[in-house]
Amino acid sequence: MRIASFNVNGIKARLPRLLEWLAGSAPDIACLQELKTSDETFPEAAIRDAGYGAVWHGQKGFNGVAILARGTDPTEIRRGFPGDLPDAQSRYIEATVDGMVVASIYLPNGNPQPGPKFDYKLAWFESLIEHAESLRSRDTPVVLAGDYNVVPTDEVCDIYSTRSWTKDALLQPETRAAWRRLLDAGWTDAVRTIHPGVPMYTFWDYLRNRWPRDAGMRIDHLLLNSAAAARLVDAGVDRDVRGCERASDHAPAWTVLGA
DNA sequence: ATGCCTGTCTGGGACAGA
Numbered sequence: 001m002r003i004a005s006f007n008v009n010g011i012k013a014r015l016p017r018l019l020e021w022l023a024g025s026a027p028d029i030a031c032l033q034e035l036k037t038s039d040e041t042f043p044e045a046a047i048r049d050a051g052y053g054a055v056w057h058g059q060k061g062f063n064g065v066a067i068l069a070r071g072t073d074p075t076e077i078r079r080g081f082p083g084d085l086p087d088a089q090s091r092y093i094e095a096t097v098d099g100m101v102v103a104s105i106y107l108p109n110g111n112p113q114p115g116p117k118f119d120y121k122l123a124w125f126e127s128l129i130e131h132a133e134s135l136r137s138r139d140t141p142v143v144l145a146g147d148y149n150v151v152p153t154d155e156v157c158d159i160y161s162t163r164s165w166t167k168d169a170l171l172q173p174e175t176r177a178a179w180r181r182l183l184d185a186g187w188t189d190a191v192r193t194i195h196p197g198v199p200m201y202t203f204w205d206y207l208r209n210r211w212p213r214d215a216g217m218r219i220d221h222l223l224l225n226s227a228a229a230a231r232l233v234d235a236g237v238d239r240d241v242r243g244c245e246r247a248s249d250h251a252p253a254w255t256v257l258g259a
Numbered sequence: 260a261t262g263c264c265t266g267t268c269t270g271g272g273a274c275a276g277a
Binding site: 009010012013014034036037060061062109110111149165168169170203205206207208209210217219246248249 | 262263264265266267268274275276277
């Protein structure tokens with residue numbers, strides 16, 4: 001069972017690349033972020049023609065998350081967190097696929113920092129941590145996949161260099177403390193567990209030639225509860241996707257869970 | 260301090276992204 005997370009940066013502009021990647025990488029489950037389109041304009045037919053059922057939580061122009069499942073329809077559990085206001089940003093959707101719980105997460109960027117956007121990021125993170133705790137102890141696999149907008153450490157395995165990023169919301173101690181609390185509660189970072197100490201970047205800014213320089217950072221993550229971690233077989237990043245024409249600025253991260 | 264690039268809203272240029 002291959003489960004992937006891909007920030008597409010606009011599903012309409014990215015549809016050809018998305019379909020190529022689905023055909024080539026053939027994930028059983030694909031969690032998408034930054035759809036940048038409303039519920040009504042999600043390209044459901046093209047996704048279905050590619051062999052995937054889907055649930056999605058869109059928003060006009062910004063944000064937006066989806067869960068795709070090959071050969072089956074995910075069953076939506078919730079969109080947003082319990083207690084969210086009705087106009088909350090579209091950053092969380094959760095579904096069951098073959099008895100497994102899967103969430104697609106688009107955690108707020110939080111820049112500029114400090115400021116209200118950073119406060120919103122930290123508050124959203126708290127809601128995620130609280131909700132994740134209600135899922136963690138299930139005896140069936142749970143996967144929280146998405147763009148967390150967190151660079152976990154300053155190490156080269158997580159970021160090419162911190163020089164241009166020391167004030168960025170993705171590297172702040174408060175951001176990392178929230179990430180650490182989530183993991184310490186009992187979630188396994190699939191990609192880092194399979195590839196300890198190795199650069200596994202998932203994002204390269206469009207600016208400043210950062211892809212050709214491999215000036216990337218690791219911000220897309222797949223977190224596993226103990227039932228899923230017990231089945232962890234493999235994980236990685238589909239880097240080649242970032243090198244395509246009209247690519248997203250993110251590459252898909254993925255994990256494989258055995259039977 | 261700003262622009263560097265890209266997508267989305269629009270139908271030019273602002274905003275958001277990270």
